[in-house]
Amino acid sequence: MSTVPKRDTYDVIVIGAGPAGLAAAATAAGAGLSTLMLDENAGPGGQVWRGIASTPIKNEAVLGADYWSGAEIAKAAQGSGAEIIHRATVWSLDRNLELGVSIGGGSAFIKARRVIIATGALERPFPIPGWTLPGVMTAGAAQTMLKSSGLVPDGRTVIAGQGPLLWLLAAQILRLGGRIDRVLDTTPRGNYFAALPHAFAFMTSPYFAKGLSMMREVKARVPVVKGVIELSASGDGQLASVSYVAGGKRETLATDLLLLHQGVVPNVNLAMAAGVEHRWDELQLCWSPVLDANGASSVEGIAIAGDGAGIGGAQAAVWRGRIAARAAVAALAPDAVAKLPSLASLHGELKRAERGRLFLDTLFQPAKPFRIPSGDTIVCRCEEITAQDVRDSVAIGATGPNQLKAYRRTGMGPCQGRLCGLTVTELMAEARGKTPQEIGYYRLRAPVKPIMLSELAALPKNDDAVKAVVRG
Structure with missing residues (x-):
């Protein structure tokens, strides 16, 4: 594992070491392409498999089989010959496929013949009164603490919102002995009827049994309130209570910790700054890049894989990563592509992984008052x-x-x-x-991540570097 890039130019640069990035790097490097994977975390896994190589939680039942499936893919990437650099912040990407990256307090520009953006998803904003109070966190932040350090809440805790991650987090907290006082489900009642036409595909997908099992596990130990239509947090400089309305009644709970979640959305900042065309997704209610079947974007040489291409889940992300990498191999080393699985087989696996997704997207579309x-x-x-x-x-x-x-x-x-x-x-x-x-959306420019002026000052002092900064 490297600490600085060994080259100025690579065949393929993969940005992100989550499911899609790991799969893409392993595929590209395994086919003989010079491959660099850059990730800002301390280890591989992204958010879904965070801490896969370092988590203190050794009981596999706590985090579940889906989490531990990431270990094999991370190992494949590490053994593929790809150059992997962690704690690397990619803060610019232009149409010439030149990246600005900061590593260890210094910055550099690196070029690629192909770039695969695998920056994953962000939690959707959940703006309610009091959501900025200390004591209010996102479910994703709580899960990061759980996976990386084994930390779970021990005070009065309320989880509010909707979506698969909410139930997964609740189950994981309970398995580790953490405390949850109530789950407030904000799924709109009308969504259940809207999702019905897609129910058969969902019930024949891997999501169904797993989701049903997790919900039963949580409901057996925690009171669950459905149909929440109003939600607010209160406190004088610190969270003290949560108020909600459900079934025509308002209730206020004394609370030390409120965990919010209403789904995830593609992390689009880097792709938008690079000039990739995006559209508003009317079902997922977010911006998604315009891509072809193999993940290629509107900017020549830039592909997007994983949840950054549209929310599909971890297994779909793996197949999207492999598909994008195969396309890069086909373009740069046509002779090597014969050794890889066919596009038809990869797309078949992706289709199976996405089965039931339409049901989830419809059921868990967030209510207007919470958006x-x-x-x-x-x-x-x-x-x-x-x-x-x-x-x-x-x-x-x-x-x-x-x-x-x-x-x-x-x-x-x-x-x-x-x-x-x-x-x-x-x-x-x-x-x-x-x-x-x-x-439309914000016009995004480099740097797309906050960096220190000292990092910019560490850039090579030549005309090309100056032009690159000015161009950004």
């Missing part, structure tokens, strides 16, 4: 901009997210729009009577 808040609910955490601030800005002339920057600085903080971008797009679309596609 498009009102009043003084904070939308942009970095600049403390409220939903009403956004609506007021539209009233005086802001036409889209980029114009809103001039009015309120939304999207200009450390998160660079990751925690407010979708909310801002939908808020402005509603206020202007337009579609999210018409409203």
Whole structure:
């Protein structure tokens, strides 16, 4: 495993070491292409298989078979001949397939003949009153702590939201002896009827039995409230209580920890900054890149694999990674592609892995009040901009997210729009009577991750480097 890139140029650079990135790197390197995989975490696995090589949890039943399946794929990538660098922050990517990356306090530019973006997903923003209070976290953050350090909550804990990850996290916390006082299910009742036409495919998929088992496991030990239509957190500088409305009744619970989750969405910042075309997905209610069947984007040489290409889950991500890497091998080393599985077989495996996904996407489409808040609910955490601030800005002339920057600085903080971008797009679309596609998204530029000025100062001092920074 490297600490600095050994070359200036690679056949393939894979960004991200989650399921898609590991599979892509193993495939490309295994076919003889010079392959570099860059990842900002301390070890392989991404979020789904976080800590796969280092987790202190050794009881395989706690994290489940799906988690441990990542060990074999991580081992394959590490043994493939791919150069792997962890704690590497990729902060720029341009149409010339040149990447800006920071490693160990210094930055460098590296070129590739093909780039596979496998940066995965982000948790969808869940803007409710009080969501910025200390004591309120996302389910993903809690799961990161669980996988990497074996930490689980021991105080009064409420989990609120919807989606497979919510139930998986609850089960894992309980298996490790953690405390959960209540689960507040925000799945809209109408979604159950909308999802019915897709139920058969779901029931014949791997998701069905696993999901049903996890829900039964949690419900046997924790009170579950369904049909939650309002949710807020309160406290004086620290979370003290959670209030919710379900079945026409409001209840307030004294709470030390609130874990929020309403699904995941593609992490699009790097791809958007590189100029990749995106569209608004009306089912998943997020931005997704426009790709061909093999993951190729609108920018020549850039492919996207895994959940960054559209939410499909870990197993689908693996097959997408292999498909994108096979396409790179076919383009760069046609003689080597005969040794790889056929495209037909790979696409067949992907189709099986995605079976039942339409049911999940329909059932767990988040309710409007939890996506498009009102009043003084904070939308942009970095600049403390409220939903009403956004609506007021539209009233005086802001036409889209980029114009809103001039009015309120939304999207200009450390998160660079990751925690407010979708909310801002939908808020402005509603206020202007337009579609999210018409409203658009933030115009993203390098650096797409916060980096130190000292890291930029460490770049090679030559004309090409200066031009690259100016061009970014």
